[in-house]
Amino acid sequence: MKDLAFQGTWRAYQQKILDDLANLIGDDGLHIVAAPGSGKTVLGLEVMCRLGEATLILAPSKTIRDQWAHRLRTMFLPADLAEPEWISHDVRAPGTVTIITYQALHAAFSGHSSEEEILDGEEEGSDGAESGEPGKQETEKARKKIIAKLHEKKVRTLVLDEAHHLRNEWWKALTMLKEALGQPTVVALTATPPYDVDPQEWDRYQALCGPIDGEISVPELVLQGDLCPHQDYVHFSLPSALEAQKLAEFRAQIGDFIETLLESAEFKEAILRHPWITQPIENVEHILDDARFFSSMLIFLNSQYVDLPQSTLDILGVKAREIPDLTLEWIEVLLNGVIYTYRNDFEEAEQAIRCQQDRLREIRAVEHSRVRLTDPRSVQKLLVSSVSKLNAIVDITRLESASMRDELRMVILSDYIRKDALPTAPADLQPIERMGVVPIFETLRRSELDLKLGILTGSLVVIPAGSKGILDEIADRLGIGAEHIRYQPTAFDAGFLSVELGGELSRNIVHMITELFSRGGITVLVGTQALLGEGWDAPSVNTLILASTVGSYVLSNQMRGRAIRIDPRSPQKAANVWHLAVIDPEKLQQRIPLRFGRKSTDGKAPDPYDTMTIDLGSDVDALKRRFYAFEGLSFGEPPLIESGFQRLMLGAAKWNARGVDDINKMMERRAADRKSLKSRWHSALHSKRAVARMQETLESNYAPKGLVNWNTTKFLFAHSAALAGMILSGFLHSFRATHIRSLQQLELVLFVMFASLAIFCLPGALKASLLLLRNGSLEGSMKQVGITVLETLHHMGVIRTDLGKVSVEATLDQNGMIYCRLAGATTIERSRFLDALREVLVPPQNPRYILVRSSKFWRLNRVDYHAVPSIIGRKREDAIYFAGLWNRYVGHTELVYTRSAQGRLKLLQFRAKSFASAFTRKTDRISRWE
Known part of the structure; x- marks a missing residue:
């Protein structure tokens, strides 16, 4: 590896990690979390060089595997040097540096003769299943042979790229590999830690990758100029x-x-x-x-x-x-x-x-x-595959094309190719009834917009015929002769060519089409999320439409990362990321006719805190989950940087046909104004804190008495007062307009006025008073409850940072929402703390222990129930310790074990209490730049 030397300049966060490498890698590993586009691949290669040991690099896909090899060649080797022989792509014949996929490792360990994978699940129904499984004896023999080869090459460093959400078979192969190599140095890199998994899977991930040593967020990279300003937009549609x-x-x-x-x-x-x-x-x-x-x-x-x-x-x-x-x-x-x-x-x-x-x-x-x-x-x-999304794509493309003109570099990602939807002749204009790469391409082709359309998938590549010359130039520069490229005019339109590259050279097709796209030979590129959604390097992308149905935490963040990279060719780049969602009108209009049955006499009060209380269907629900995976700029003033769907400020939206059209027009106006993005990011990034950073926070409208309870009652009192004011104003107006000639008439007017006030305003005021007295929640403050959770987790060893260095912070915003966070702790400590605190506020279905507090005020009996978080309730002594701290910081309570006969009865009542709550408890984990 003596020829390897980084050819560029390190970014600030990369240099900081490299300067502190000796301390960070002291536990036999390095675990870095950095956003897509942050340069973690070159960082991983530099760490490999400094360790100086033979290395095995594992990537989640072929695209990312090839990206590692490309970065190694172009950024660590002299420009005139070909790829050295000591770089291998086959674990059966490892080199000093071996770069493979997780699936290739599993295939080799299983005795398969080929490391081929289902490239991208591009065709519906493909599941990547392998056939012809070798026997146990052959599998063991193959594994031992590979391990022996790796020992022979003295492989002592494992570089793991996105080593999470892997198939079980891949996990097993990876675990066996690490054990077989003894105590290798593990360099783990990820843009999306698996915070969404259960504790057991997180423990497995951490056992493999080690604790997180450093974390770089998207806002930090935008602040440093390593990612471009960007914004998320949603185009809502109604079904066809x-x-x-x-x-x-x-x-x-x-x-x-x-x-x-x-x-x-x-x-x-x-x-x-x-x-x-x-x-x-x-x-x-x-x-x-x-x-x-x-x-x-x-x-x-x-x-x-x-x-x-x-x-x-x-x-x-x-x-x-x-x-x-x-x-x-x-x-x-x-x-x-x-x-x-x-x-x-x-x-x-x-x-x-x-x-x-x-x-x-x-x-x-x-x-x-x-x-x-x-x-x-x-x-x-x-809903998720609604063809109305095709019309939405046309609307977005028309807008962005008019706004960006020749500078447009749009990518549209879908799940399946749908090659059978390709027309067979110019007159073949069959109705388009499915979503997919070809249907999107064909819809845009028929729209007659002034675009340079192209397709890039694992098995289908289409370019504009007019761009053939540029592609030939690119191929020539790569040393690929014209005889290796096959161009075929498409049967449906002579203005397009299908492209094929033969033999081993086929691996260059993604790079060639990417370069063609960057140079403007294609301005709108349609592809599969599996090929282009993860690891694809195309800094020129300035507009992204996610037409994929994926709702996963990891993939959605990876796909979005394709668009937010800086482009050296376009220093003023600002990116628009479009999401598509179809509203379920039947659900919206509540058309399920429950024509029989009485309603409860105690109607629910409106929730002044919930940003979107209307159920818009499963497609919008999936979109909301997607938005929790990344941070972005809010639409409000002043702009904030936070995760979650609420940052789009759609709480007051009207969800009828006209209202949806108004929302889309608002989105389009904002999307057309890219120039303001940079200033809005600048405003949001400059926090009042000395050192601003992303803070993972618990957002809740259910919190201690004296905070949200008072705000809740203020909400109801305000509504009652407003109603009273309207009635008084009406009567005073009538009073001025009426000539009252006797005391009896005046008494009658006053009687009617106060009777009206009593009838219309007292229920709200009484409800506010009852909520204050009867529907109380935690005594004390959110901070005290947080301290109770913190000290218990520290006592258990879950939080190891010294208590003197950490603190619980709780703040209240103008809308009555409370934000609680743990400052000074590690990433995983903050995650465990927020998980536990959330279980106190949003009770799980079946906790082992609950806290019960009974109190009486005048004639009103009040019983408060709170769950002991599951991580604490696993052991009785930890639950007792938690209850003791609760008595100390929050208020007197009784610890109840719910697995006993009496305890299970209490558990039933604990669950039933949610029936009578007048306000929906809303608690979410979000990230916010502060």
Whole structure:
């Protein structure tokens, strides 16, 4: 490796890590988290060079594998030097530096003769499964042979790129490799740590990669000029006419089914005879095992005007008026219990149940032996693959093309190629009915926009015919002769050419088309997320449309990272990232006709904190989850940098057809104004803190008394006062306009006025007062609860940083939202702290321990329940320690073990309390630049 030397200049964060390398790598490894486009590949190569040992580099895909090799050749070797022989791409014949994929390692360890992988799942139905598995003996022999070869080459360094969310077989191969090499130095690099996985998988990841030694966020890189200013936009669509008709038909069938169900005296009688209803005390243990089903029966009977026995309600600790309304979700829970889980309990009503089951199957509301009334997969698939997204892509492309003109470099990523959708002749203009690379390309081709369209996938490459000369120049510079490139005019349009590169040279096609794109030979490139969504290096991309259905934490962040890199050829680059979502109008309009059943007398108050309370369907839900994966600029003033969907400021949006059009126009106006992006980022990046950075924070509208409770009541008091003011204003206006001639007339006017005030305003004021007295939450403050969690986790050894160096910070914003964070801790310590704190605020379904505090104020009894976080509740001594700190910092409470008979009864009441909450508890983890 003596010829290797970095040819460029280190960025500030890279130099800082390299300067401190000796200290960071002291635990036999280096684990760095850095955003896409931050230069972590060259950093990993430099660390490899400084360690000076033979190295095995593992990447998650062929594209990223080739990127490692390309960076090594172009940035660490002299320009006139060919790739040395000591660089290998085959673990069976390792070199001083061997670069392979995780799948290639698994294939080699399993005795497969080829390391070929399903390139990108580009065709629907491909799953990457391997066939012809070798026997156990052959597998063991192959593995030992490879390990021997690696020992022979003295491989002592493992470089792991994005070593998470791997298939189980790949994990096993990786773990065996590390163990077989003894104690290799592990250099782990990732843009997206798997914070979204369960604790067991996180422990596995950390055991492999070690603790995180350094973390560089997107805002820090924008601040340093290593990533460009950028913004996320969403184009909302309504389903096509045909899709809307299918949705309406399905929902109408569901509505008819429910109407029949609610009219069925036999079904109602079957529920009434169930032993959990007739003998609840004797069946408490069973009820505890499935409290949701028990609740669904109570809700159903309550909607049918059945006076429920007080003994049954006492088990839950609720009153009849606190039972929720019957909704589609509760009917789904009820039917799954009656038809599947507890079918044997309803033998006397077997005929009626079979009839309901047959009808559900008939309307396709059963999937894998589960009733699905709310979001069956057929509905989810219809929304996520809606052809209305094709029209949205045309609208976005028209806007961006008009705005950027020749400077446009747009990439559109989809899941599947759909090669069968290619027209066979110029006149072949079949309706486009599916999403995919070819349908998107064909829709844009037919739109007659002034574009240079192209396709880049693993098996299909199309370029504009007019760009052939540029591609030939690029090939010549790479030493690829014209005889190796096959151009074929497309059957549907002579203005386009399909391109193929033969033999081993085919690996150059991605680089060649990327260069053609950068030089303007293609201005709109359509490709698969699997080929281009991860590791593809194209700094010229300034507009990205994510037409992929992927909602995963990791892939969505990787795809977005393609657009936000700086471009040396365009120093003023600002990038637009477009997301597509289809609204479910049937769900929005609440058309499920529950024509029977009474409503609860205690209506829910509006939630002044929730940014989007309306259910817009599964496609929008997936988009919201995607937005938690990355930080970006908010639409508000002043601009903030934070993660989450709320930064788009859509809380007041109208979600009818006209409202959706208004939202899209607002998005388009903002997208066209790229010049303001740089100044808005500059404003948001310059924090009041001495050292600004991304802070992972818990955002909640449910918090200690004296903070959000008071703001909640202020909200209701304000509404009551406003209403009172309106009524008084009206009466005073009438008073001025009316000639009152006697004292009796004045008394009558005043009586009517104050009676109106009492009727219309007192309920809100009383509700505010009752909320203050009855619906209290944690005593003390959010900070005190945070300290309780912090000190317990430190006592357990989960948080190892000295308590004197960490602190709990809690702040309240103008909207009544509380933000709580842990300062001074490591990344994983902050993550564990926020997970535990969230479980206190948003109770899990089945905690081992709960805290119960009973109090009485005048005639009102109040009982507060709080879960002991699962990480603390695993051991009794830790739960006792937590309860002791709670008594010290928060208030007196009783620790209850929920696995005992008495404790399980308390657990039922703990769950039931959520029925009566007047405000929805909203708690989310977000990241914010502060």
